Amino acid sequence: MNAPESSAAQRFATELAEACAPFPGSRKVHTQQAVTTPQGPLKIHVPMREIALSNGERVSVYDCTGPYTDPAVAVDVRRGLPGPRAEWVAARGDTEAYTGRSHDVQDDGGVRTPQGAARLEALRAQAAGLQRTPRRAKAGANVTQLHYARRGIVTPEMAFVAEREMGQREWMAAHLGNAEREARLRGDGRGARIPAVITPEWVRGEVAAGRAVIPANINHPELEPMAIGRNFLVKVNANIGNSALSSGVEEEVGKLVWSLRWGADTVMDLSTGNHIHTTRDWIVRNSPVPIGTVPIYQALEKVGGVAEDLSWAIFRDTLIEQAEQGVDYFTIHAGLRLPFINLTADRRTGIVSRGGSILAKWCITHHKENFLYTHFEEICEIMKAYDVSFSLGDGLRPGSLADANDEAQFAELRTLGELTKLAWQHDVQTMIEGPGHVPMHLIQANMDEQLKHCHEAPFYTLGPLTIDIAAGYDHIASAIGAAMIGWMGTAMLCYVTPKEHLGLPDRDDVKQGLIAYKIAAHAADVAKGHPGARARDDAISAARFEFRWEDQFNLGLDPDTARSYHDETLPKEAAKHAHFCSMCGPKFCSMKITQDVRDYSEAQKKEAEAGMAAKSAEFKAAGGEFYIPIQPA
């Protein structure tokens, strides 16, 4: 980055402001919900985005953007977001504040030069206002949502999720219209069981069964809780990472907020190199969505990038470091066992998971079993003291069609199933990561194996990519697989950007990847028959049919792009009210016909006996409206 600090800072401030702008025609609304908790009644405020249509209707949609996009809230990224969850956690009385682990320069990759030290100091200064006193479970306590759920306790987090998933179903049901249509379009849940009304008690049941995860570290009070499970809306994760020479908090938080704007339900911070700890302070304190990490990445930095120098002690310390910061879920590659490594020797693309290859390197160097596997229960002890959820990593996922569904992949998957049971014995919330590169005809087998061996623990897949030759367009090649596996039962889809296999995604790549995945997730929700999921489609189709152009733009996934595409062909403001579009033009409009058809249909009923001649003449006379001369431009 050659731009002077000041102008760079300016640029990132501008980008952050762009990411925070309200969507056109939309405003942030909060539904109020009274919840009874063991500690007494509680009011929760669940955010939604309300889109006002030109016909007076209002459509509310699920909203991941938190206080961002709400002009009423001024966010100072150097102080962090408000923490409404703090009182919920405190009220439970099973946690204690304590003097956490103190920051070590190694947490930020260490310093080798005076300049390096100065730089770290400058960046740490930007995190000064973001330091919080960590909490942990009191001795002997278990503070996971799973633990509460199994004891019949409905938490505010569960109530929040219920309200959020329920959305405006009354409106939706009303909007969806006639019974014939609903019967015809009834979804195929393929084993999903989604109730018409979502209650906090039902959410508790899903969490208790391990079918849903609510990633919610007690040290992440800024969180707006969400659930990941096959009976919930399909969620999307976006990966972000620090810039090699980060200009600071505005730049990194800008990436987070940009992801939220385009629909990221969770965000994974995959930062590497220097300043990982400080970057994470910036991210977590400013995130209303769950933050996930792959702790082995930071551990590797602490040992100078030499995998075989990794140790349980360093890894354990890293888990606590990140748990105290408030990370909500950890990718842990504990299923990559020593005996499985040989199974990858004949693969077309070997081991492509970065975490997986780090651990494989460690295992074969020491010829020892994976220390994440041997220390798994110790990891559970840490997770349950903070309610960090497991995302059990698929270190042996296929990196090409050729390696899909091979023994290496499935041997690891079966092991993840065993580890799920172990994690559940500790009441630690758990989800399972999946591939990767899988041709369409082998996707169902992945879902079946996961359901069979992992006991319905939420599946969290990367794509899968359905072909290998789409370099530059892998967000599309993988959105196909993502939509299919989402329909089959996958709970969360990790996005893929156009830069996959080629480079690091920029701002627009992140947007393109997220929109492709919101399409996949919504297609899955519609196919599953998620109640009301289709209401937004019906609303936009009605707008399209009635030539309410602004409504069509605003109901879409990307109003700005839709509007600009329309304007390229028909720029004039008038065209947005015109009862025609650029496809057929003013001379002829296929939509216009239908009114004639309806009139005809009516007339027919009325005068079934009427003579042809009369009718013919009558319509002939009406034919004039059908030929509108084009105005000279």
Next chain:
Amino acid sequence: MNAPESSAAQRFATELAEACAPFPGSRKVHTQQAVTTPQGPLKIHVPMREIALSNGERVSVYDCTGPYTDPAVAVDVRRGLPGPRAEWVAARGDTEAYTGRSHDVQDDGGVRTPQGAARLEALRAQAAGLQRTPRRAKAGANVTQLHYARRGIVTPEMAFVAEREMGQREWMAAHLGNAEREARLRGDGRGARIPAVITPEWVRGEVAAGRAVIPANINHPELEPMAIGRNFLVKVNANIGNSALSSGVEEEVGKLVWSLRWGADTVMDLSTGNHIHTTRDWIVRNSPVPIGTVPIYQALEKVGGVAEDLSWAIFRDTLIEQAEQGVDYFTIHAGLRLPFINLTADRRTGIVSRGGSILAKWCITHHKENFLYTHFEEICEIMKAYDVSFSLGDGLRPGSLADANDEAQFAELRTLGELTKLAWQHDVQTMIEGPGHVPMHLIQANMDEQLKHCHEAPFYTLGPLTIDIAAGYDHIASAIGAAMIGWMGTAMLCYVTPKEHLGLPDRDDVKQGLIAYKIAAHAADVAKGHPGARARDDAISAARFEFRWEDQFNLGLDPDTARSYHDETLPKEAAKHAHFCSMCGPKFCSMKITQDVRDYSEAQKKEAEAGMAAKSAEFKAAGGEFYIPIQPA
């Protein structure tokens, strides 16, 4: 267009040149094939694109670009392409040249002003070198590929198709490698029956059964024959149309060639307004792929856009006009029957097919049965005299999820099945058009209904779009449905561009739409288990794994974009030979690991008994290569 004629012409000449540039690392090759025909032996030359890899391997891929992208051929768009098929047609001796229907100004929308007349004259002048003497079947003869096929005649067209579909399977088989992998990845044809070796005789059988169509008008000698059928590679169609104020032949042919470059197997000319006939002269004479049209569009222009003024006489004359020009397939909305129109009255989005709504308007105005239905056999008589194939249009396709799979849609589909049988009685080649907007869980039902009622006649679908809310990204929302229905048995996919529902696609939209659909088609071919389809994926995965960056770019669907994405992150030429990528960087590389794993695996076999300590030390020593200090930029 405000640019002066000259600069506009310059721009279009440049764009045409861009579209003709050979792909990086690729060259046009032709396989020679000796064919025995009833008229004696014949040599055919089938084009393919050969990609030379840096490791000495050569990968050949299916090529739609004809003489374009071949530097050895200089194309003059005002004279048209050479016509190798002319001798094949003439040799059959069942056709005759005749003085065709003479050009009527109405064919080009008529002229109302002196300027209009002058403009038409100027544009016609650009078609002067493209006029050909039309041929038709001799009295009583039937010149369709279906007619020959049913009589056991293998035509040069069938032989050409066989060679083209076969491609380099020997190489592919060799490349695909070990048996375990092939068994594991064996496709699921879902009823498709694709032989390991494709012979001209097998192609004949598919055509004879009506399962495949070879659109090949006898007046289109420039054609490189291709087949559309569920047992062939899934094909992609691109729609193009004339510009309101066309600058001339270079502009319109430029759109055609651009579509071919990105993989259009057929192109539909959906021109409207003025100069339709002249534009078609330009397109057909310069097209190596089949050209399809919707004749009702031109007929409507001839009656000033007043649907109720349409008549069989005008329509019939338009069919002959276009058949003489060499159009290979016609979309005919003959299945939209009067009784079905009322079924659309309660739809969310009524009738969205332009052709469908034109005919609905005509039917309800006159309260008469659709004249395309009542005159269907007369249409067949025309089609078989030129071998124009039917693409039976779905005028009642759903325009929203809400209308998917309703009685209006399926009633029309069943009628298309009846018409297919009628067309086959005349030996007229026939394919069936399909939707539209369909949620994932209703796609299989569309395929099942089509197979059941249309007797395996090739299905040709638009998308389907799996959601309605993706305005600006409908190429992605529909690529999901297209990949699925392609796997289920659809033979050709009509592309959707990002401008769908919003405006007219520009040059980049056409490219984006085509690449999304090549992804969908290839994903379907891989899932169906088309022999060798996966070989290109294996080749690119091997290149990816071995850090052969240039090979990875050149084997992809869009080498230029892949290269530019890579260069954004690692611009240096050196990086293209680097044994690492930007995802993990030089300090750590997951791909690099696998070599260690292979060595380890080898070593283990060799010295199963060797002590841990020794091995540990050995790998520790090797660990050095694992930490490569980053060079200062």
